[in-house]
Amino acid sequence: MIKKLELLPAIDVKDGLAVRLVQGELSATSQYGNPLEVAAEFVASGAEWIHLVDLDAAFGLGSNAELLEGVIKSVDLKVELSGGIRDDASLRRALATGCTRVNLGTAALENPEWTAKVISEFGDRIAVGLDVRGHTLAARGWTQEGGDLFETLERLDRDGCSRYIVTDVAKDGTLKGPNLELLREVCAATTKPVVASGGVSSLEDLIAIRELTSIGVEGAIVGKALYAGAFTLPQVVKGVNFQNLVDAGDPVELAKIYGDAGADELTFLDISASVEERSTTLEMVARTAEQVFIPLTVGGGIREVADVDRLLRAGADKIGVNTAAIARPSLINEIADRFGNQVLVLSVDARRGETPSGFEVTTHGGRNGTGTDAFTWITEATQRGVGEILLNSMDADGTRAGYDVEMIQKVREITHVPLIASGGAGKLEDFSDALAAGADALLAASVFHFQTFTIGEVKDELANHGYAVRR
Amino acid sequence: MIAILDYGSGNLRSAQRAFELSGHETLVTSDPKICISSDGLVVPGVGAFGACMDQLLAAGGDLIIQERIAAAKPILGICVGMQILFDSGSEKGGSSGLGVFSGDVSQIEAPILPHIGWNTVEADPESRLFHGIGEERFYFVHSFAAKRAVDGAHNSWCNYGEDFVAAVERGPVSAVQFHPEKSGAVGARLIANWVGTL
Numbered sequence: 001m002i003k004k005l006e007l008l009p010a011i012d013v014k015d016g017l018a019v020r021l022v023q024g025e026l027s028a029t030s031q032y033g034n035p036l037e038v039a040a041e042f043v044a045s046g047a048e049w050i051h052l053v054d055l056d057a058a059f060g061l062g063s064n065a066e067l068l069e070g071v072i073k074s075v076d077l078k079v080e081l082s083g084g085i086r087d088d089a090s091l092r093r094a095l096a097t098g099c100t101r102v103n104l105g106t107a108a109l110e111n112p113e114w115t116a117k118v119i120s121e122f123g124d125r126i127a128v129g130l131d132v133r134g135h136t137l138a139a140r141g142w143t144q145e146g147g148d149l150f151e152t153l154e155r156l157d158r159d160g161c162s163r164y165i166v167t168d169v170a171k172d173g174t175l176k177g178p179n180l181e182l183l184r185e186v187c188a189a190t191t192k193p194v195v196a197s198g199g200v201s202s203l204e205d206l207i208a209i210r211e212l213t214s215i216g217v218e219g220a221i222v223g224k225a226l227y228a229g230a231f232t233l234p235q236v237v238k239g240v241n242f243q244n245l246v247d248a249g250d251p252v253e254l255a256k257i258y259g260d261a262g263a264d265e266l267t268f269l270d271i272s273a274s275v276e277e278r279s280t281t282l283e284m285v286a287r288t289a290e291q292v293f294i295p296l297t298v299g300g301g302i303r304e305v306a307d308v309d310r311l312l313r314a315g316a317d318k319i320g321v322n323t324a325a326i327a328r329p330s331l332i333n334e335i336a337d338r339f340g341n342q343v344l345v346l347s348v349d350a351r352r353g354e355t356p357s358g359f360e361v362t363t364h365g366g367r368n369g370t371g372t373d374a375f376t377w378i379t380e381a382t383q384r385g386v387g388e389i390l391l392n393s394m395d396a397d398g399t400r401a402g403y404d405v406e407m408i409q410k411v412r413e414i415t416h417v418p419l420i421a422s423g424g425a426g427k428l429e430d431f432s433d434a435l436a437a438g439a440d441a442l443l444a445a446s447v448f449h450f451q452t453f454t455i456g457e458v459k460d461e462l463a464n465h466g467y468a469v470r471r
Numbered sequence: 472m473i474a475i476l477d478y479g480s481g482n483l484r485s486a487q488r489a490f491e492l493s494g495h496e497t498l499v500t501s502d503p504k505i506c507i508s509s510d511g512l513v514v515p516g517v518g519a520f521g522a523c524m525d526q527l528l529a530a531g532g533d534l535i536i537q538e539r540i541a542a543a544k545p546i547l548g549i550c551v552g553m554q555i556l557f558d559s560g561s562e563k564g565g566s567s568g569l570g571v572f573s574g575d576v577s578q579i580e581a582p583i584l585p586h587i588g589w590n591t592v593e594a595d596p597e598s599r600l601f602h603g604i605g606e607e608r609f610y611f612v613h614s615f616a617a618k619r620a621v622d623g624a625h626n627s628w629c630n631y632g633e634d635f636v637a638a639v640e641r642g643p644v645s646a647v648q649f650h651p652e653k654s655g656a657v658g659a660r661l662i663a664n665w666v667g668t669l
Contacts, residue, residue, distance in 0.1 A: 259655070264589055264610075289485035295610055295653050296485075312517065315484040317612070317653060340518040340551075342585040342612045387585045387612075418587045440583065470589040470608040 005210040006219030008051040008080060008195065009042045009226055009233060011035050011071070013064045015056065018227075035067060039075045045233035046280060049078045049100075051197075051221045057084025058105065069097040080165075080195075082129060086111070091118055095125060103165050105129040106139040108156065109146035116159040124162035127195070132182060133169045153189050163193050165221070171199030178205055178220075183212055191367065193218035201225050214398050216367070252287045258448065259292040261455045264470055267297040267390075267443060269320060269347070282314045289315020299347055299390075305334050312339065320390060322347040323363050326370060326377070329384060336385025345420070346386035350374035350407065351394035359407060366394030375414050382417055389415060390443065393423040400426025400447070403434035412438030431458050432465040473497045473666070474509035476552075478523075478530035486515055486549070489652035492659060493666040506535045510669040512544070516551030520560030520576060520615065523551045524568065533569055540571065543643045547665050550613060553639070553646035562615050571644055572621045578614055581632025585614040592637045592649070595625040600638055600645055602664050607657040609637070609649035616648055 011018050018035045035052075042050055052071060056062040063084065072079050082103035085094050094102045101124065108115045108128045119126050131138040132149050139146035146152075153164070166186050168179035178199040186194050193216060196209050200222045209220045226233060255266050266288070268281075278301075285298055298311050299320020308319050321344065325331050335344050353360025355373035362369050378389055391411055393404030403424045412419055421439035425431065425447050434442055447453060459469040473495045475487055483499045490497040490513060498505065506512055514536065516523045527533060536556075539546055548556050557568045560576040568576070579586060589608035594601035616635035620626040624641035628634050629648065638647045645665060651658035 286484055290488040293485065293489055293653060293655050293658060295612070295650075313483060315488075317485075317650075338518065338522065340522075342587065342614065343517060387614075388587060416583055418583055418585065441588065 005206065005213055005217070006049060006195070007047065007206075007233070008049040008219055008221045009047050010051040010053065010197075010221050010223035011038050011042075012053040012055050012223070013068060016064060016067055019055065035071050036074055039071050042233060043075050043077060047077055047233055049080060049219070050075065051080045051082065051103075051223075052099070054081075054083035057090075058082070060084070065093060065097070072097045072099055080127065082165075087114070088118075091122075095122065101125045101127050101163070103127045103129045105131065106146070109137055109139045109152065112155060112159075115156070115161075119156075119160050119162075123160075126161070127163040127165055128156055128161050129165040129167065129197075130186070131167045131169050138169050149186075150189055153186065157190050157192065161192065163195065163218070164190065165195045165197055167197040167221075168199060177201055178209055180208055180212065183209070183217055184215065187212065187216035191216070193364075193367065195219040195221060197221040203231050251284055252291065255288045255292050255296075258455065259294055262459060262471070263294060263455050265295045265297065265441070266292065267299070267320070269299045278310075282310060285311060285314040285316050297345055299345065302331075302335075304331070305338050308335050308339060308343070312343070318343055318345050318388070320345040320347045321386075322349065325381065326361065326363065326372070329380065332381055332384040332386055336387075341385045341387035341417075344386045345388040345390050346378070346381045347390040347392065348374060348378060349392045349394050357410070359410070362394055366397065375411065378411060378415055382415055386417065388418045388420060390420045390422055391439075393421075396424030397422075399424055402426060402430040403437070403439070403442070405433055405437040408434055408437040408439050426452070428453060428457060428461040432462055432467065435462065435465075435467055472505075472509045473511040473513060473669075474506045475499045475513045475515060476506055476530075476532055476535065477501045478532050479526045483515060486513065486652040489659065489662055490666070493663050495666055495669070501530050503531055503535055506532075507538050507542075507544075510545070511666065512536075512539055512546045514546060514548045514552035514555075516549060516553070516555060518551060520551060520554055520562040520568070521564070521566035524555050524560075524566050527555060536569060536571070540643060545643045545665070545669055546645065548644070548646035549652070550648060550650060553648055554615060554617070556644065556646055557617055560615060572617070572624070572639065572641070572646075574617050574619050574621065576615050576617050579616050579632050579635060585612060586631045587612050589654075590629050590631060590649075592627050592629050594627040594638070595640075598625045598627055598638070598640060599668055600640060600647070600661050600664050601627060604657060604660055604664075609647075609651065609654040609658060609661075611637075611649045613648060 013035050018033055018038045054064045078100040080101050081094050081099035085091050085102050085104055086107035135149045137146035168182050171179050176199055183196050196217055295317045297318040298316040302321050303324045349362045349366055350359045351362055357373050357375035359374035360369050361372040361374050361377050393407055396404040403421045408421050418440040420441040420443050421434040422443040425444040431442050462469050473490050477499045487497050487499050554560055554576040555568045556571040557574050557576050558570045559568055560566050590611050591608055618635050621639045624639045626636050627638040629637035651661045
């Protein structure tokens with residue numbers, strides 16, 4: 001499944017100024033100004049993350065630590081901090097800045113024992129930067145060689161490294177497009193999330209990287225293209241994460257197209273809840289609800305009753321909850337008591353696993369197992385007050401080999417609330433098969449986005465099988 | 472002017488827009504003066520019967536509705552905004568309603584609840600709301616409904632597990648269990664029919 005791509009606008013700091021390097025050469029820099037101002041601009045543009053690099057520390061030429069700490073304290077967003085973190089002292093200093101995570105570079109190549117130790121101590125606050133030339137790693141600010149990419153990856157995976165930042169040294173700062181093949185190779189070699197870095201020059205590049213979210217790419221660092229004005233961050237925030245081959249321009253336009261084409265409901269999923277994006281989401285929901293008069297479900301980032309109230313007031317009819325309800329199940333009761341069960345859709349990302357029912361709840365688009373039994377969770381959530389189940393099969397998702405008929409049948413037996421099947425639609429027959437298995441409604445995205453067939457054709461197919469459909 | 476009664480029960484923006492499309496100025500408001508004097512009053516409703524009633528009473532909505540009925544000024548209740556017009560609702564232990572219509576709102580007997588989706592309505596032939604609307608589907612989201620016909624009213628019916636009242640029209644008061652503002656083009660026709668009575 002193609003998911004939201006995290007965007008990490010980069011601020012590289014040298015001598016107290018935001019700069020950009022070209023292919024890692026310190027001699028080839030261009031200056032862009034005060035890092036604090038650049039950070040504030042990113043915040044205003046809707047960034048959720050900043051990738052902050054101390055170039056002086058990376059090259060062993062000094063430190064901008066105080067300034068970087070000031071930047072981190074000045075902005076209300078997540079920060080990935082990078083550059084010159086090679087020992088306990090520099091790591092602790094970096095973590096103490098309040099950054100969300102740090103990115104180890106050279107040290108992870110030169111000092112495997114220390115790296116393993118800090119990974120086990122700090123968990124996902126540690127990411128490892130893999131700066132790659134061909135299949136060889138570059139170290140010391142890319143001026144020395146640092147070993148084979150895949151051997152290093154295997155070792156770091158073994159040590160429990162939670163995330164990799166992959167940079168193609170030959171592409172960085174060149175605006176020549178990302179190395180998609182390298183990203184595919186790294187994703188194939190590890191199950192951990194990968195952040196792409198280097199070479200992004202256009203929205204099209206980000207859309208291409210976003211396609212790789214289905215195989216494990218989580219985010220992309222964007223640097224020079226932003227500074228050079230190739231695109232703006234608001235364009236990226238709005239555009240890329242809803243972009244698709246239909247290229248309807250914006251989600252509201254897409255919603256209108258689907259509404260006119262006969263969709264019975266619309267669902268916006270995976271919508272971020274950062275403070276910056278919240279207003280974007282509300283505006284999008286409001287504009288959609290003003291123009292498309294069919295039910296609208298909005299999911300993603302709902303953590304409290306107030307989030308639900310805002311979305312309903314903006315024009316959403318139903319609210320999808322997923323991760324936040326897993327973390328705090330009483331959220332379901334709170335929402336249902338205030339707005340009724342019918343407003344609440346439980347989104348369950350389930351895959352086959354070693355739990356009693358044979359199906360396990362996952363998070364992060366199916367990458368992380370929770371160990372929770374999917375059927376137990378559905379039963380509990382239904383008792384707490386969800387009005388509908390959106391059942392996403394992470395096994396079927398992206399395969400286009402049909403809905404997960406076995407899982408639909410089994411879930412149908414244990415729940416009395418409406419069941420929306422999701423994941424795997426590829427052929428017209430898939431839709432009637434899923435209804436026959438017990439689904440009450442069917443969700444599909446890519447077959448419509450990629451115009452494999454139309455909503456009308458799906459309805460014809462269902463009508464031919466004797467199902468009543470709205471015309 | 473059409474007032475949409477804002478008493479803290481979500482989903483008002485799209486309702487406002489749907490009524491605006493009928494060509495009338497439309498305002499989302501809790502101001503009693505405006506709500507009483509407007510040409511039409513829409514009473515929306517999302518959530519549990521009891522919670523909705525509590526909020527309606529807190530906003531003085533009961534008095535607004537009574538004054539309008541006394542003055543024969545049109546009201547349209549939607550979803551729980553319809554349900555609270557009845558004597559009582561049995562959702563979550565039971566609550567009193569406004570008693571505009573006699574009868575109880577109780578859980579639908581159906582294997583799968585809530586009733587969510589597009590369903591057909593068998594309209595009373597005399598209905599003004601359904602005038603010119605044939606065998607069409609409207610969007611429903613609910614688990615509770617009125618099961619008995621309201622005396623002296625035009626009752627229109629839906630079936631999901633059992634028959635229930637999908638719409639009721641008596642004097643100035645109209646109410647629909649489904650969401651016309653979410654029922655696409657056919658919903659817009661029904662709204663236009665109601666607006667035509669103002």
